[in-house]
Amino acid sequence: xxxxxxxxxxxxxxxxxxxxxxVLDFDGVLxxxxxxxxxxxxxxxxxxxxxxxxxxxxxxxxxxxxAADVAGRLDGVAxxxxxxxxGADWPGAGVRGPRRWRGRVAGWRRTLSGRLRGMPGxxxxxxxxSLSVHFRAARDGARxxxxxxxxxxxxxxxxxxxxxxxxxxxxxxxxxxxxxxxRLAAASGAARVLFVGDDVTDELAxxxxxxxxxVTVRVGPVPRSAARYHVRRRGDxxxxxxxxxxxxxxxxxxxxxx
Numbered sequence: 001x002x003x004x005x006x007x008x009x010x011x012x013x014x015x016x017x018x019x020x021x022x023v024l025d026f027d028g029v030l031x032x033x034x035x036x037x038x039x040x041x042x043x044x045x046x047x048x049x050x051x052x053x054x055x056x057x058x059x060x061x062x063x064x065x066x067a068a069d070v071a072g073r074l075d076g077v078a079x080x081x082x083x084x085x086x087g088a089d090w091p092g093a094g095v096r097g098p099r100r101w102r103g104r105v106a107g108w109r110r111t112l113s114g115r116l117r118g119m120p121g122x123x124x125x126x127x128x129x130s131l132s133v134h135f136r137a138a139r140d141g142a143r144x145x146x147x148x149x150x151x152x153x154x155x156x157x158x159x160x161x162x163x164x165x166x167x168x169x170x171x172x173x174x175x176x177x178x179x180x181x182x183r184l185a186a187a188s189g190a191a192r193v194l195f196v197g198d199d200v201t202d203e204l205a206x207x208x209x210x211x212x213x214x215v216t217v218r219v220g221p222v223p224r225s226a227a228r229y230h231v232r233r234r235g236d237x238x239x240x241x242x243x244x245x246x247x248x249x250x251x252x253x254x255x256x257x258x
Contacts, residue, residue: 002218005229007243011215016247019191022053023184023205024237026063026070028198029219032234033164035136042075049241051077056248060184062087062177064168064201066127080188085130086161086201087180088170101129101171108155108169115151119144131169141165163201177201178208185210194244196237197227 006012015022024030030050031040042050053059060081063070067084074082083090088101109126112133116122121138124131133152138144148167152160161168161176170176175183177197185193192212195205198219206216206226218227219234231240 002222002225002227002230005217005231005240007240011228012243013247014192015194015215015244017191019189020057021060021185021188021190021193022057022244023060023062023181023193023195024050025197025199025202026061026065026073028164028234029196029237030061031073037134037136041073042077043238046238046241047075047077049238049245050074050079052245053241054079056245058188058190060188062180062184062195062197062205064130064132064163064166064199066129069127081184083180083184085127085174086168086170086177087183088129088174089127101174104157104171105129105131105169108152108158111155112151116148119147122148129171129174132163133167133169134165135167136165138165161201161204163199168201176204178204181205181208182210185212196240198234203227 027033027040030046031042034040054077059079060083061070061079062083064086065084067082067089070084071082105126108131109124112124116124121135122144123134125134133148135141135144135148152158152167152169155169157172158169159172161170181195190212193210193214195214196217196219197205203226216227218225218230219237221232
């Protein structure tokens with residue numbers, strides 16, 4: 001079971017040392033969860049704090065959304081990497097998934113759109129490198145989840161990653177947030193990593209075996225999580241960002257004696 005995170009702990013203070021990579025999920029971490037996913041935005045306060053952190057650390061945003069979608073929601077904050085589709089979409093690193101992935105994903109979308117037609121509250125989102133089948137608006141979530149699982153069970157070359165009222169479908173071999181976090185750690189040459197997530201899909205990153213120490217934080221009360229630490233709510237992420245920036249703020253000059 002994860003422990004409540006203290007920004008006074010030695011593990012947290014060590015993040016201020018050179019070589020720290022900061023990796024953040026978007027929905028539920030940088031932006032609050034909303035019923036309409038198109039309405040997800042950074043608050044003005046979160047934007048200011050993220051900009052402060054990005055000026056002091058290499059920062060990556062690792063999301064289930066497409067990389068282009070996430071980049072458009074950062075309100076101009078310049079981060080080092082924006083990785084989408086759970087690690088299948090790497091435009092910030094100059095690497096894209098094989099072209100065949102797009103064709104495969106488009107085929108899944110056509111199949112699922114037919115199989116799930118007429119199901120209220122279910123929507124198939126094509127993100128280019130992956131699909132997400134959302135059922136947040138379904139009246140009977142359990143029934144919708146079961147129907148989606150049946151519809152997706154025989155899709156060729158598909159790897160299923162369940163999330164919060166969503167089923168994510170990635171091409172086999174595209175990886176997941178765990179492999180994406182390892183790749184980010186290697187690409188950055190990090191000496192240590194901070195990863196903050198909130199979803200079932202983030203558990204793959206919490207469990208990832210990295211070549212360097214990691215501080216992993218889950219947002220929200222979850223009885224069982226592989227994250228080392230947790231915070232209670234999304235608003236606490238702003239407090240973490242403020243503390244993280246302060247670790248690298250220049251020391252205040254002592255006031256001269258009058």
